[in-house]
Amino acid sequence: MSEKLRERVNHYLDLIVLTIVGVIEEFIYEVGCVMSFGAYSMGTFFKKPYRMKEFIQQMEFIGNKSIFIVVLTGTFTGMALAFQVYLGFRMVNATSLTGPIVAMGIARELGPVLTGLIVAARAGGAMAANLGSMRVSEQIDALEVMGVDPLEYLVAPRMWASVVALPLLTGVFDFTAMVGSYFLCIHVLEMDEAIFWDKTSLWLNPNHINEGLIKAAVFGAVFSLICCYRGFKTTGGARGVGDSTNRGVVLSMVMIIILDFFLMNLIDIYYKVTT
Amino acid sequence: MAQENAIEIIDLKKSFSEGDYVLNGINLNVPKGKVTVIIGFSGTGKSVLLKHILGILKPTSGTIKILGKDISLLTDDEKVKLRRHFGVLFQYAALFDDKTVLENVMFPLDEHRKDLSKTQKLQIAYEKLRLSGLDEKHYKKLPGEISGGMRKRCGLARALALDPEILVYDEPTTGLDPILTEMVDNLILNTHNQNKDSSSLVVSHDLHAAFRIGDYVAMLDSGKVLLHGPPKVFLESDNPLVARFVSKGVNKK
Numbered sequence: 001m002s003e004k005l006r007e008r009v010n011h012y013l014d015l016i017v018l019t020i021v022g023v024i025e026e027f028i029y030e031v032g033c034v035m036s037f038g039a040y041s042m043g044t045f046f047k048k049p050y051r052m053k054e055f056i057q058q059m060e061f062i063g064n065k066s067i068f069i070v071v072l073t074g075t076f077t078g079m080a081l082a083f084q085v086y087l088g089f090r091m092v093n094a095t096s097l098t099g100p101i102v103a104m105g106i107a108r109e110l111g112p113v114l115t116g117l118i119v120a121a122r123a124g125g126a127m128a129a130n131l132g133s134m135r136v137s138e139q140i141d142a143l144e145v146m147g148v149d150p151l152e153y154l155v156a157p158r159m160w161a162s163v164v165a166l167p168l169l170t171g172v173f174d175f176t177a178m179v180g181s182y183f184l185c186i187h188v189l190e191m192d193e194a195i196f197w198d199k200t201s202l203w204l205n206p207n208h209i210n211e212g213l214i215k216a217a218v219f220g221a222v223f224s225l226i227c228c229y230r231g232f233k234t235t236g237g238a239r240g241v242g243d244s245t246n247r248g249v250v251l252s253m254v255m256i257i258i259l260d261f262f263l264m265n266l267i268d269i270y271y272k273v274t275t
Numbered sequence: 276m277a278q279e280n281a282i283e284i285i286d287l288k289k290s291f292s293e294g295d296y297v298l299n300g301i302n303l304n305v306p307k308g309k310v311t312v313i314i315g316f317s318g319t320g321k322s323v324l325l326k327h328i329l330g331i332l333k334p335t336s337g338t339i340k341i342l343g344k345d346i347s348l349l350t351d352d353e354k355v356k357l358r359r360h361f362g363v364l365f366q367y368a369a370l371f372d373d374k375t376v377l378e379n380v381m382f383p384l385d386e387h388r389k390d391l392s393k394t395q396k397l398q399i400a401y402e403k404l405r406l407s408g409l410d411e412k413h414y415k416k417l418p419g420e421i422s423g424g425m426r427k428r429c430g431l432a433r434a435l436a437l438d439p440e441i442l443v444y445d446e447p448t449t450g451l452d453p454i455l456t457e458m459v460d461n462l463i464l465n466t467h468n469q470n471k472d473s474s475s476l477v478v479s480h481d482l483h484a485a486f487r488i489g490d491y492v493a494m495l496d497s498g499k500v501l502l503h504g505p506p507k508v509f510l511e512s513d514n515p516l517v518a519r520f521v522s523k524g525v526n527k528k
């Protein structure tokens with residue numbers, strides 16, 4: 001009796017372990033597929049024929065058309081953050097540090113992360129939907145049959161445009177957020193303008209800004225890779241396109257937030273090693 | 276058989292889900308310099324067969340040879356080279372929906388004919404569009420703004436743009452009115468006659484046209500080639516499925 005029971009327990013344990021191993025294996029395999037998809041696509045960008053026209057079109061779409069929404073979010077984030085920090089520092093009579101803390105928070109964290117999230121939702125969603133509908137209406141097949149590599153023609157310009165555009169947009173975000181917090185601190189909370197700028201330039205290091213821009217470039221690569229891959233692998237008609245878009249955007253956003261933490265540590269270590 | 280084959284399909288099998296074969300041992304030769312028409316009931320895998328020939332789908336088993344070369348053994352570069360010999364009209368045209376009608380036809384020319392000037396390429400594009408029976412006032416429209424039949428003809432013009440050696444048409448006349456149908460059939464024949472070395476593979480539901488333009492006709496059923504030969508063997512066949520298909524086709528005419 002107990003022998004039999006032990007056998008069954010063993011059997012289920014085997015099953016559980018095998019399932020877990022299977023899931024992990026599949027995950028690693030999938031990540032490998034995505035990585036090689038991205039690496040190959042980005043590599044083709046530097047081979048003939050050069051897709052300058054497509055690249056500029058994508059820059060216009062990802063960069064230019066996101067500026068307004070980035071400016072809007074930037075200004076209000078700057079103001080909101082400044083107000084919170086001000087409330088906190090007022091309790092310890094250190095309101096003069098509001099400027100630098102806001103600047104650092106924006107440049108290192110909120111700038112790249114929020115810009116990444118906004119652009120992933122806007123442009124990433126469009127990428128997944130666009131490539132997905134091209135896949136289900138056989139346009140990608142048509143490209144291939146015409147002897148044009150769809151990765152080189154469709155994916156490479158999108159990925160590179162994202163990598164270039166995101167740091168630029170983050171720069172815009174950083175700037176407008178600082179303008180927002182400046183406005184709030186000086187004109188609403190009536191702090192001293194000279195102290196605000198003096199403390200900010202004293203504490204804020206160019207490395208902080210660079211750190212944010214590097215992160216932004218990585219976020220650009222990540223969201224465009226995920227969304228392009230999802231779009232590219234779409235199956236199942238119009239419903240499949242909706243599915244890909246949805247999953248592409250959600251995964252991109254989650255990845256940006258998770259990666260942000262690890263990148264922060266990595267960059268910190270790098271600075272420590274080099275200085 | 277001294278005849279050369281443009282496309283040779285040997286025991287091709289394909290299943291999308293375990294055990295359910297859409298193609299179940301297709302053997303078919305498409306001779307060079309001839310028009311071969313594939314007929315068959317809806318859903319018998321005609322489009323799937325074409326996609327295998329184009330290398331978009333991978334066979335579960337079996338071999339496909341194009342111009343004597345096994346396509347599963349080709350390197351990427353060789354594949355691209357081979358594909359320049361192809362002109363393909365997809366069943367749903369597969370036009371690029373962010374490009375206008377004219378830009379769609381210009382696309383293969385822009386990609387592969389870098390030796391031509393812009394005006395020469397435009398000239399070719401206009402010529403192909405005119406031959407396909409599209410009015411000039413539609414050239415600046417996007418695929419979303421024209422009718423299904425017009426999309427088909429635009430796709431046809433795009434397929435012909437490079438004067439390819441192997442032409443593959445998936446239901447070129449479905450959805451066109453009788454006059455346009457005849458015109459497109461004539462265009463397929465004329466294109467073929469202009470370049471005697473070119474080979475055409477046409478999927479069609481229109482039996483009347485199939486017999487008119489086809490040198491050979493192949494009928495697919497249940498994942499196999501039911502009957503393959505010159506049109507007259509279809510009229511003489513006593514296979515009930517073939518007879519049914521033929522009688523319907525003749526009635527329609």
Ligand SMILES: Nc1ncnc2c1ncn2[C@@H]1O[C@H](COP(=O)(O)OP(=O)(O)OP(=O)(O)O)[C@@H](O)[C@H]1O
Nearest residue numbers: 291292297315316317318319320321322323324366
């Ligand atoms: N990507 C796919 N995944 C799964 N099944 C598929 C796929 N493509 C085609 N099929 C199946 O293959 C069969 C044949 O489809 P196909 O499109 O080749 O038909 P067809 O002969 O071209 O029909 P029609 O004349 O209506 O165009 C169908 O039963 C279809 O369900």
Ligand SMILES: [Mg+2]
Nearest residue numbers: 321322366445
């Ligand atoms: Mg079909």
